[in-house]
Amino acid sequence: MTAIAGLVIGVLLGALGGGGSILAVPALxxxxxxxxxxxxxxxxxxxxxxxxxxxxxxxxxxxVRVGVAxxxxxxxxxxxxxxxxxxxxxxxDLLMLLFSGLILVAAHRMLTACPSCTRAGEEAAGExxxxxxxxxxxxxxxxxxxxxxxGLFGVGGGFVIVPVLTLALGFNMAKAIGTxxxxxxxxxxxxxxxxxxxxxxxxxxxxxxxxMLIGSVVGARIAPKLPxxxxxxxxxxxxxxxxxxxxxxxxxxxxx
Numbered sequence: 001m002t003a004i005a006g007l008v009i010g011v012l013l014g015a016l017g018g019g020g021s022i023l024a025v026p027a028l029x030x031x032x033x034x035x036x037x038x039x040x041x042x043x044x045x046x047x048x049x050x051x052x053x054x055x056x057x058x059x060x061x062x063x064v065r066v067g068v069a070x071x072x073x074x075x076x077x078x079x080x081x082x083x084x085x086x087x088x089x090x091x092x093d094l095l096m097l098l099f100s101g102l103i104l105v106a107a108h109r110m111l112t113a114c115p116s117c118t119r120a121g122e123e124a125a126g127e128x129x130x131x132x133x134x135x136x137x138x139x140x141x142x143x144x145x146x147x148x149x150x151g152l153f154g155v156g157g158g159f160v161i162v163p164v165l166t167l168a169l170g171f172n173m174a175k176a177i178g179t180x181x182x183x184x185x186x187x188x189x190x191x192x193x194x195x196x197x198x199x200x201x202x203x204x205x206x207x208x209x210x211x212m213l214i215g216s217v218v219g220a221r222i223a224p225k226l227p228x229x230x231x232x233x234x235x236x237x238x239x240x241x242x243x244x245x246x247x248x249x250x251x252x253x254x255x256x
Contacts, residue, residue: 002032002204006046006211012235013050013212014219015226022106022155022239024208025099026246032204036092036099040154041195042205047156048188049209050216051181058178065179068169072161073186075140076147080191083151093253099153100247107239109159110232139168146183150191156184 005027012023024046028039058064087095142164146157158180165176192200 002028002042003207003211005031006208007215009046010050010212010215010217011219011222012215013054014216015222015231022103022159023242025154026096026103026242028204028208029096032208034201034204036095037087037199038201038204040087041192041200042208043154044150044188044192044195045200045205046209046212047154048185048192050212051156051185051188053213053216055178055181055185058174058181061174061178063175063178064182065171065175066182068165069179069182069186072139072143072146072183073190075143076145076150076187077190079144079147080151080187081194083148083153084191084194085151087152091254093250095153097247097250097254100243100250102149102153102155103239103243103246106159107236107243109163110236110239136168139164142168147187147190150187151194154191156188158184 005024009023009027024043025036025039028034028042029036032039034042055064090098142160146160149155149157149160158177161180161183162173162176165171165179166173171179
């Protein structure tokens with residue numbers, strides 16, 4: 001079942017260019033029967049690998065700023081450790097309830113504040129550049145915030161990184177997305193180093209990651225045939241539905 005989940009998430013990643021990885025944790029918990037901690041460890045591997053693979057094509061087009069990515073990851077390193085420490089002290093059901101809230105935030109940002117966090121959103125929004133109205137200090141704060149989320153939930157945080165890069169540094173969307181992928185890869189590696197690679201169930205992680213990569217190739221072929229705005233709204237609706245279902249199940253479990 002984990003391989004099937006990886007395939008589906010890979011198709012979403014390939015078709016939309018982002019966002020699909022946030023479904024990795026609930027998919028691994030409910031379809032793979034893993035604990036939240038086990039699922040987030042595998043999610044870090046999956047998110048990191050997919051980000052590295054995706055960033056290669058962006059780097060070839062000159063859309064990756066390595067220095068900015070390194071600064072962002074460095075800012076989030078300590079916060080990632082803090083996120084991991086908080087993770088170890090919280091109940092799995094509470095973590096899933098909080099994670100459901102994060103999914104809702106991601107869905108909201110895809111439709112409003114950050115529609116360009118996905119390939120579909122980038123095509124729908126165009127290549128507009130927002131003026132640099134946020135200070136570099138906020139860039140460091142955002143780096144710490146994303147690092148904390150990565151350590152706590154095992155997510156990449158692209159829905160936070162992309163708007164920060166456009167607002168703080170005036171990146172166009174292509175450069176922001178390309179750089180964010182390298183940041184996601186770096187944050188995932190840092191979080192795995194902090195947790196320890198022995199916390200990953202590799203016999204489950206490898207089939208999941210391989211299936212996800214295959215799915216991303218399929219999704220990339222489907223992408224040109226999808227209407228950007230409609231597909232973005234449909235995916236956001238799926239995220240909302242998953243968040244509500246996860247949140248309800250977690251709340252019921254906590255109430256027992």
